[in-house]
Amino acid sequence: xxxGEEDPQALSIQEGENATMNCSYKTSINNLQWYRQxxxxxxxxxxxxxxxxxxxxxxxxxxxxxxSKKSSSLLITASRAADTASYFxxxxxxxxxxxxxxGAGTTVTVRA
Amino acid sequence: xxxxTQSPTHLIKTRGQQVTLRCSSQSGHNTVSWYQQALxxxxxxxxxxxxxEENGRGNFPPxxxxxxxxxxxxxxxxxxxxxxxxxxxxxxxxxxxxxxxAFFGQGTRLTVV
Numbered sequence: 445x446x447x448g449e450e451d452p453q454a455l456s457i458q459e460g461e462n463a464t465m466n467c468s469y470k471t472s473i474n475n476l477q478w479y480r481q482x483x484x485x486x487x488x489x490x491x492x493x494x495x496x497x498x499x500x501x502x503x504x505x506x507x508x509x510x511x512s513k514k515s516s517s518l519l520i521t522a523s524r525a526a527d528t529a530s531y532f533x534x535x536x537x538x539x540x541x542x543x544x545x546x547g548a549g550t551t552v553t554v555r556a
Numbered sequence: 557x558x559x560x561t562q563s564p565t566h567l568i569k570t571r572g573q574q575v576t577l578r579c580s581s582q583s584g585h586n587t588v589s590w591y592q593q594a595l596x597x598x599x600x601x602x603x604x605x606x607x608x609e610e611n612g613r614g615n616f617p618p619x620x621x622x623x624x625x626x627x628x629x630x631x632x633x634x635x636x637x638x639x640x641x642x643x644x645x646x647x648x649x650x651x652x653x654x655x656x657x658a659f660f661g662q663g664t665r666l667t668v669v
Contacts, residue, residue: 486560487599487648489659542650546600
């Protein structure tokens with residue numbers, strides 16, 4: 445069964461704008477990971493945030509984690525056409541698990 | 557590039573046939589997981605291998621089986637293919653431990669006709 449759910453399902457923005465997507469999950473976790481997928485290819489690992497972290501940055505990416513609300517957000521700042529992709533959050537199936545559960549993803553389209 | 561390689565990249569099989577997909581893990585990684593991703597959906601966990609033994613399985617029938625070799629590479633075998641097995645099959649390698657990232661290959665696109 446899926447642990448995480450991304451919201452919104454799809455997002456269309458202008459180049460240069462920011463894109464925000466959210467992930468909600470059901471059970472306690474040790475960490476949460478975000479991935480990007482271009483056109484049905486493999487998943488590219490973006491960032492891992494641990495349960496004791498509230499915010500993490502990587503380049504133009506900012507991830508937050510609120511364990512009390514069981515939710516996370518991914519912010520892409522100053523978007524580019526190359527950011528057009530599907531974005532997935534992944535959480536361990538159980539708190540000490542190494543197997544991942546994915547949501548259905550958010551499809552982001554960046555218009556030039 | 558993650559260092560995780562999968563072969564082949566595309567494959568077309570007939571219903572009822574058997575298929576073997578291959579994955580080479582990233583150097584230093586000892587755990588391999590396989591996922592199935594149907595069109596428009598997120599990846600679904602099939603099973604994981606650690607030290608050549610299955611270490612957990614998702615909701616997939618026994619006709620999905622796997623192997624992990626001493627060099628940590630892995631195979632996914634699917635017998636008696638069904639049309640619904642058409643999907644992107646993703647392999648992920650990681651180092652066993654808490655809070656370690658999983659890195660994915662480019663996937664194998666399987667079409668069952």
